[in-house]
Amino acid sequence: MPKKYIDIDSLKYVLYDIHNLEDVLVNTRYEDHDIESLDLFLDSVKEFSDRELFPYFKEMDEQPAYYKDGAVIVHDQVKTLMQKGGEMGLISASFDYEDGGLQIPFLAHTAATYIMDAANNHLPGYAGLTQGAAELIIEFANQELKDTYVEKMASGQWGGSMCLTEPQAGSSLSDIVTKATPTDEGHYKINGQKIFISGGDYQHAENIVHLVLARIEGAPKGTKGISLFVVPKNRPTADGTLEYNDVMTVADFQKMGQRGYCTTHLGFGDTQDCRGWLVGEPNKGLKYMFLMMNAARIGVGRGASAIAMAAYRASLQYANERPQGRKLTGSGKKNPEEKQALIIEHPDVRRMLLLQKAVAEGSMSLVFLAAKYYDIIASTKDPKEKEKYHLLLEMIIPMVKTYPSEAGTASVNNGLQVLGGYGFCTDFILQQYYRDIRIFALYEGTTGIQSQDLLGRKVTMENGKGLELLSGEIMKVILEASKDETLKKYATTLGEKLQLTQQVLQHLLPFAKKGNYERYLADANLFMEHLSIVVVGWLWLEIAVDARKELKNEQRKYPEVFYESKVKTMRYFFAYEIPKTNALTESLMGNEEVTIKTAKEHII
Numbered sequence: 001m002p003k004k005y006i007d008i009d010s011l012k013y014v015l016y017d018i019h020n021l022e023d024v025l026v027n028t029r030y031e032d033h034d035i036e037s038l039d040l041f042l043d044s045v046k047e048f049s050d051r052e053l054f055p056y057f058k059e060m061d062e063q064p065a066y067y068k069d070g071a072v073i074v075h076d077q078v079k080t081l082m083q084k085g086g087e088m089g090l091i092s093a094s095f096d097y098e099d100g101g102l103q104i105p106f107l108a109h110t111a112a113t114y115i116m117d118a119a120n121n122h123l124p125g126y127a128g129l130t131q132g133a134a135e136l137i138i139e140f141a142n143q144e145l146k147d148t149y150v151e152k153m154a155s156g157q158w159g160g161s162m163c164l165t166e167p168q169a170g171s172s173l174s175d176i177v178t179k180a181t182p183t184d185e186g187h188y189k190i191n192g193q194k195i196f197i198s199g200g201d202y203q204h205a206e207n208i209v210h211l212v213l214a215r216i217e218g219a220p221k222g223t224k225g226i227s228l229f230v231v232p233k234n235r236p237t238a239d240g241t242l243e244y245n246d247v248m249t250v251a252d253f254q255k256m257g258q259r260g261y262c263t264t265h266l267g268f269g270d271t272q273d274c275r276g277w278l279v280g281e282p283n284k285g286l287k288y289m290f291l292m293m294n295a296a297r298i299g300v301g302r303g304a305s306a307i308a309m310a311a312y313r314a315s316l317q318y319a320n321e322r323p324q325g326r327k328l329t330g331s332g333k334k335n336p337e338e339k340q341a342l343i344i345e346h347p348d349v350r351r352m353l354l355l356q357k358a359v360a361e362g363s364m365s366l367v368f369l370a371a372k373y374y375d376i377i378a379s380t381k382d383p384k385e386k387e388k389y390h391l392l393l394e395m396i397i398p399m400v401k402t403y404p405s406e407a408g409t410a411s412v413n414n415g416l417q418v419l420g421g422y423g424f425c426t427d428f429i430l431q432q433y434y435r436d437i438r439i440f441a442l443y444e445g446t447t448g449i450q451s452q453d454l455l456g457r458k459v460t461m462e463n464g465k466g467l468e469l470l471s472g473e474i475m476k477v478i479l480e481a482s483k484d485e486t487l488k489k490y491a492t493t494l495g496e497k498l499q500l501t502q503q504v505l506q507h508l509l510p511f512a513k514k515g516n517y518e519r520y521l522a523d524a525n526l527f528m529e530h531l532s533i534v535v536v537g538w539l540w541l542e543i544a545v546d547a548r549k550e551l552k553n554e555q556r557k558y559p560e561v562f563y564e565s566k567v568k569t570m571r572y573f574f575a576y577e578i579p580k581t582n583a584l585t586e587s588l589m590g591n592e593e594v595t596i597k598t599a600k601e602h603i604i
């Protein structure tokens with residue numbers, strides 16, 4: 001196993017110096033916290049991850065979750081995570097005090113979970129889903145449901161899951177058919193099948209509280225007729241015991257990655273005795289879920305970015321230890337008498353490592369930025385500020401989910417390449433990161449669906465206000481960078497790419513105005529890639545502006561080489577990634593309409 005799974009200095013640098021966690025703390029909600037106490041919290045999570053997560057990473061892949069006699073058996077470390085994680089407040093850290101939480105800013109909690117994801121991405125999901133399910137109850141359910149469930153979930157005694165997907169309803173949730181029939185006793189009878197449910201059942205949880213989307217009999221068709229229910233695996237009775245609630249575990253999906261994180265098929269109401277309790281009002285289920293969706297999407301981006309980070313650390317270690325070949329001399333001749341060079345000496349290997357670093361840390365900055373916006377929205381009292389950051393968050397959220405997942409997968413692929421043949425072998429960890437990260441572009445809305453959200457909804461919302469605000473934020477950094485002679489040319493380049501984005505939109509938007517949405521959205525994925533590269537370019541330029549200032553500061557926090565490496569990585573991003581926007585623009589502005597005009601009969 002590699003020695004290091006995370007560069008904690010870079011994480012703290014992006015958290016404290018780039019996204020200024022301190023700014024978030026000015027709000028009264030966080031008045032009991034300061035940087036020192038949050039730093040201690042992060043250090044305790046790092047220590048916990050070193051001890052309880054990272055050592056089990058490989059083992060959890062080799063001993064995956066499996067189905068046996070109606071139950072799912074997972075690795076014992078899931079129990080440790082839920083128990084000790086619960087005791088440390090990892091599940092409830094961002095909840096209000098009155099709900100048993102620590103009122104920790106979401107940004108700090110995101111950084112803490114990032115560390116855990118990098119250590120072992122098979123484990124934090126169990127706690128994360130429990131947190132998400134409890135949050136839905138806190139936010140929208142009645143007091144009785146809150147009193148029954150939240151405390152036990154926050155402590156890790158009971159797990160939680162999110163049940164949206166059905167065999168015929170994956171990307172399109174409007175096709176959900178799970179049925180909820182009202183009874184005279186206050187609860188509903190639930191009937192249906194849910195597939196791909198993460199953390200849906202495991203032997204260590206005394207109970208699992210499922211948050212289930214279902215349709216009340218007679219509800220309108222489509223998304224407007226979907227309601228949300230609390231459906232526990234075991235229902236609490238008046239005498240405090242638990243009674244089986246007819247939630248059957250049908251299977252555990254066997255996967256190529258995240259094999260320690262179980263993915264279950266659940267059957268509700270096989271013997272007509274499954275009870276569900278309505279959360280909030282009928283037919284508002286999807287709306288409630290969507291209100292939690294931003295946090296969930298930040299969570300997916302966070303996980304992918306953390307895996308990209310861990311893979312980078314492993315590739316970097318290998319590249320610094322593996323001798324192979326000799327450096328090309330000026331004449332191009334190799335001297336066999338010379339000692340072999342370490343592979344990190346070869347420019348092509350450095351290209352791959354720099355790509356990994358650029359994606360891992362660039363996407364970490366993107367994820368933390370979103371978490372910061374999330375905190376500002378949750379805590380500000382100023383309606384104008386709330387509206388501004390709400391639009392900014394909505395604008396970036398599809399990219400926060402997608403860029404770390406897609407670029408992260410490409411970066412881990414390069415990381416595997418750094419190891420040569422060993423990268424393909426199970427003795428080395430890169431192949432596991434490669435398999436694990438692949439899911440992130442699929443769940444919580446595929447890249448295709450996120451891209452349609454970005455171009456179809458976010459770009460056009462409020463007459464383009466979100467994109468206008470985002471462009472304004474990018475321009476601020478461009479202006480700042482232009483004042484530094486060394487950074488000026490990168491600032492100019494970024495400004496030009498932002499103009500390219502505008503040209504692309506001027507070309508595409510008329511299709512939407514004419515109601516030709518198929519044409520407008522046909523290349524939404526390409527637009528996603530284009531804008532994400534511009535956005536991550538912006539974030540790297542922001543880091544370079546700060547690093548250049550620190551290089552002139554005698555009192556700098558980290559050594560010179562730390563800041564130099566940030567500036568160098570920004571230069572890599574502008575030399576190798578930013579130019580991709582040109583090729584993407586060419587395709588986006590093309591008029592061939594190949595994917596629309598090629599009939600399915602011609603795809604043979």
Ligand SMILES: Cc1cc2nc3c(=O)[nH]c(=O)nc-3n(C[C@H](O)[C@H](O)[C@H](O)COP(=O)(O)OP(=O)(O)OC[C@H]3O[C@@H](n4cnc5c(N)ncnc54)[C@H](O)[C@@H]3O)c2cc1C
Nearest residue numbers: 162163164165170171196197198263443444445446448449
């Ligand atoms: C490991 C794992 C864990 C999961 N965990 C959960 C969970 O905890 N809870 C839960 O509810 N679900 C969960 N899911 C389900 C996941 O969210 C879905 O798999 C995902 O939303 C895609 O749905 P699908 O698999 O039915 O694919 P489809 O929707 O069938 O998509 C197939 C392909 O078609 C494309 N496509 C579909 N519709 C359109 C369209 N309208 N326009 C353009 N392209 C389109 C997609 O982008 C994709 O490329 C999980 C899935 C996996 C694999």
